[in-house]
Amino acid sequence: MPSLFDQVALRGLTVRNRIWLAPMCQYAVDAQDGVPTDWHLVHLGARATGGFGLVFTEASAVVPEGRISPQDVGVWNDTQADAWARIAGFLHDRGAAAGVQLAHAGRKASVAAPWRGSTPVAPADGGWTAVAPSAAAFDDFVEPQALDLAGIREIVDAFAAAAVRADAAGFDTVELHGAHGYLVHQFLSPLSNLREDSYGGSFENRTRLLLEIVDAVRKVWPERKPVCVRLSATDWVEGGWTLEETCEVSQLLAGQGVDLVDVSSGGLDPRQQIEIGPGYQVPFARAVREKAGVTTAAVGLITDPAQAQRVLDDGDADVVLLARAALREPAWPWRAAHELGVPAENASYPPNYARGAWRS
Ligand SMILES: Cc1cc2nc3c(=O)[nH]c(=O)nc-3n(C[C@H](O)[C@H](O)[C@H](O)COP(=O)(O)O)c2cc1C
Numbered sequence: 527m528p529s530l531f532d533q534v535a536l537r538g539l540t541v542r543n544r545i546w547l548a549p550m551c552q553y554a555v556d557a558q559d560g561v562p563t564d565w566h567l568v569h570l571g572a573r574a575t576g577g578f579g580l581v582f583t584e585a586s587a588v589v590p591e592g593r594i595s596p597q598d599v600g601v602w603n604d605t606q607a608d609a610w611a612r613i614a615g616f617l618h619d620r621g622a623a624a625g626v627q628l629a630h631a632g633r634k635a636s637v638a639a640p641w642r643g644s645t646p647v648a649p650a651d652g653g654w655t656a657v658a659p660s661a662a663a664f665d666d667f668v669e670p671q672a673l674d675l676a677g678i679r680e681i682v683d684a685f686a687a688a689a690v691r692a693d694a695a696g697f698d699t700v701e702l703h704g705a706h707g708y709l710v711h712q713f714l715s716p717l718s719n720l721r722e723d724s725y726g727g728s729f730e731n732r733t734r735l736l737l738e739i740v741d742a743v744r745k746v747w748p749e750r751k752p753v754c755v756r757l758s759a760t761d762w763v764e765g766g767w768t769l770e771e772t773c774e775v776s777q778l779l780a781g782q783g784v785d786l787v788d789v790s791s792g793g794l795d796p797r798q799q800i801e802i803g804p805g806y807q808v809p810f811a812r813a814v815r816e817k818a819g820v821t822t823a824a825v826g827l828i829t830d831p832a833q834a835q836r837v838l839d840d841g842d843a844d845v846v847l848l849a850r851a852a853l854r855e856p857a858w859p860w861r862a863a864h865e866l867g868v869p870a871e872n873a874s875y876p877p878n879y880a881r882g883a884w885r886s
Contacts (some may be wrong), residue, residue: 528866529832529838530748531873534845535577536785536821538750539698541623541845542874543579544838544861548825548849549627549701549756551584553597553639558565558652560587560600562609570613573624573852577859579845581622582814582882583610583654585629585703587682592630595639596652602684607691614696621874625699628685628690628743632709633658633670633718633868659713660720661733665796678725680863681709686742699751702739705758706793710736714757714775715767715794733775744783752785754823759791759810762798769813776818788823788847789814804833812842825848831862860884 531543547570554565566583574581587593587600591837596768600606614624635645636653646668647653657677658670684882688814689700704710713735725734740753749752759772773882776787789811792798807826815822824843828834829851852858863873864884875883 527868527872528834530846530862532867536699536752539752541579542621543577543859543874544845545834545862546580546823546845546847547573547578547852548581548724548847549570549582549584549703550849550853551598552592552596553641555597555599557834558596559605560590560593560598560602560846561606562599562613565731566599567613567616571607571616571620572622572856574617575732575876575879576852576855576857577863578622578848579835579859580625580699581617581733582627583613585627585631585708586688588628588630588688590683591654591657592632592681592684594631594635594708597639598648601628601688601691601695607695608643610692610695610697618696620876624696625701626697627701628688628692629703629705630657630681630684630709632712633662633664633667633780634707637667644791650696659708659718659725662718662720664707664718665797667719672721675723680748682735682738682742685739686746689743689747693746694809697823699754700743700747701754702736702743703756703757704736704791705788707758707795708793710739711758711767711794714771715761717763717766718797719760729746729771729870733778736775738776740782742751753783754786754788755779755784755825756788756790757814758793759789759807761794761815762792762800763795766795772810773817776814776820780818780820784820786821786823787814787818788825788842789843790825793859803827804829808837808842811837812840815841815843821845825849831865834862835866
C-alpha cells in the first residue's frame, strides 16, 4: 500500500491517510456574521466524502477584526461554534478528521474578496480599522493601528477562547495560522514588525506572540488532541523572515506541545519573488523536518498522485496538503488511489458511491 494511504497518528488522533485538505478561504458568509453556511458544509463535506484524511477549514477569525473580509468565518462566539459543530459532525460521519484554522489577519484585514478586487473595505461599507504590530501598511492597504500590550494580550486570549469553542464544536485539531503575512507572521518578520518593545527586534521578541498563543491554546486544548502551526518558511524578500528562523522556531514549537508544522511561504511583502513550480515549497518542509525534528506537512503545487507519494518516499514530509487541485477535483484521493494501485475498498468510498469507483 503506498504510504499516502497509511494512517498517521498525532497524539490521540489517528487520521485515515496522509492526503489532507489545505485551508481555503471561501468568502461565503453573506450575512457577514462569521457563521459558517451551507456553502461550508457542502464544500468541506464534499472533500471529506472524496477521501481526504483530514479536512481543514479556511482561516477562521478569533475576533471580528481578525477576518480578512467581512464575508469570512469566525470562531469568536457560540453561534459560530454551533454551526461548526454540524460541519465537524458531517466530516466525522464521512471518516475524515476535522481541523479548524484559527487566524487573525492583522494589517491584511478588512478587504474585499479576491473576485471583488481584494481592495480595502471602508468602515462605512462594513469594514473596520485593522491592527498590526506596527503602523505600517501592507502594499496599498490602509495604515493599521499598532497594537499596545493590552491589545496583544486580548488577541492571545481570543485564540485560547476560540480553541475552547473549537473543542466544544468537535474539531480534532487546531491549526494556528502563522503564515501568509497575517498577524502572527507580521510579528515574526522584521519587515512588518518595527516594534521596540518586548515583541520586536530580536528573534526572541518577534517570536514571542506566536509562542504565547501556542502556550495559551495548549493550556485549554485537550492533551489528547494535536495542535498544528502553519508558517511561511521565507518572505522571499531580502531582510525578511528566513528558513533558518523557521527551523529554529519550529524546534521551540515542538518543545511547547505543537505536533505538526505546516510549511508554506510568502504573503508578507508584495516585493516577494517566489520561484513557483511543482512542489516549490517541499524543500522547506524537508528542512523543517530535518532540523526541528517535528512532523511536517508539505503544501504548494502538489497536484499529481505519484508526485505526492514521492514527497513521502523521499522523507520530505509526513503528510501532503492540497488546495487548488482539490477545488477542481474534490475526490482527488480516489483518483490517487486508483493511479497508485490501491484497491477501491481501501479508498474511503461511501457505499452510496461504490458503483462509481475507479477500477482498472
Ligand atoms: C481559494 C484559496 C483560499 C486560500 N485560503 C487560505 C486560508 O484560509 N488559509 C491558509 O493558510 N491558506 C490559504 N490558501 C493557501 C492554500 O492553503 C495553499 O497553501 C496554497 O494554495 C498552495 O497550495 P496549492 O498549490 O495546492 O493550491 C488558500 C488558497 C486558495 C487557492
